[in-house]
Amino acid sequence: MATIDEHLRLVLARHRIDTSALSPVRGVQSVVEPTIRQWGGPYIVDIGPSGSFAKGTAVGGGTDIDIFVSLSSSVPDPLKTIYETLFTAFSNLGFQPRRQNVSIGLSVGGWKVDVTPGRRQDQYGNYHSLWRNKTGSWLQTNIKEHCRVVSGSGRLDEIRLIKIWRNRYGLSWPSFYLEMFVIDALRGARIGNLEANIITVLRATADTLATRRLIDPANTNNTLSETLDANDKFHVSQTARAGLNSPWNVVFQ
Structure with missing residues (x-):
């Protein structure tokens, strides 16, 4: 039987997009x-x-x-x-x-x-x-600054898993806002510790999505956390809370 970490990596492989030069x-x-x-x-x-x-x-x-x-x-x-x-x-x-x-x-x-x-x-x-x-x-x-911040964050696997989760449950969560939320939620967490990091992100989503303020790193006048309204934030948070109490193979497929 696969461990949780192995299961998450299998999910990542299943949803991988070829971005190579020959894609x-x-x-x-x-x-x-x-x-x-x-x-x-x-x-x-x-x-x-x-x-x-x-x-x-x-x-x-x-x-x-x-x-x-x-x-x-x-x-x-x-x-x-x-x-x-x-x-x-x-x-x-x-x-x-x-x-x-x-x-x-x-x-x-x-x-x-x-x-x-x-x-x-x-x-x-x-x-x-x-x-x-x-x-x-x-x-x-x-765009170049956005790519630099996200691609160099060391959190690509966690971001991709949260996007897979978002898509599975049909959640409204703009991608750049989601990416910056994951990076912020994992500030100081060990890179590569996939299972623990995903729990951290889901907990942060459940508990702080409504209140955590995130700013576009390329535009201090653009508040990313305002790109989602209160109702959508509530729905995302509740889905994250439910996910924390559900089997991993149900939440991530």
């Missing part, structure tokens, strides 16, 4: 890139993977790949216009895009894809401004 999902970029380049023209700075795929925290059942479109700071259009015209460009070519908070959702060859356009805040830096549909306002972000 089939990387081919999605070659499908959507011509549309993006035709739309953005000379203002395109870079197009590449971002989000969970780039950070090493992707799991089956979520978005298969996130693609970030970096635009020059010289783009004259307002952020909302940037978002809407890219949405229209995808729509005109039959991609059937979906409006999301800062990204545009697509289905490409069976893959779930999120494309996010952002305008650089200056000519050479990594800080970008995004249009945020939920609030009808702009948001500052730094």
Whole structure:
């Protein structure tokens, strides 16, 4: 019979996403890139993977790949216009895009894809401004800084397991908020101590999700813990509390 640690590692292996240079999902970029380049023209700075795929925290059942479109700071259009015209460009070519908070959702060859356009805040830096549909306002972000903080945290296995748990129970918990919560909850905990660390995270989720304040490391004006409302936080917390009292092979599959 497998130990709890062995079971968790089997679950991680079962939900692993290939993010290597030869990963089939990387081919999605070659499908959507011509549309993006035709739309953005000379203002395109870079197009590449971002989000969970780039950070090493992707799991089956979520978005298969996130693609970030970096635009020059010289783009004259307002952020909302940037978002809407890219949405229209995808729509005109039959991609059937979906409006999301800062990204545009697509289905490409069976893959779930999120494309996010952002305008650089200056000519050479990594800080970008995004249009945020939920609030009808702009948001500052730094994708490279997000990737550095998460991928270098030493908590990728714990983050991936909590995402697997979130997806299994259909919980609403934005990925970057979840990632930063796990990192914060495990501050000072031994790296690699998977069973104990997951218990720590579930306890923190049950007891402190409603009150723990987390700030975007790339934007002190963006409070990550405000991206989930009180009702959703309560539901996530209650599910974590139930998980602490349930068999591991039921909670993590």
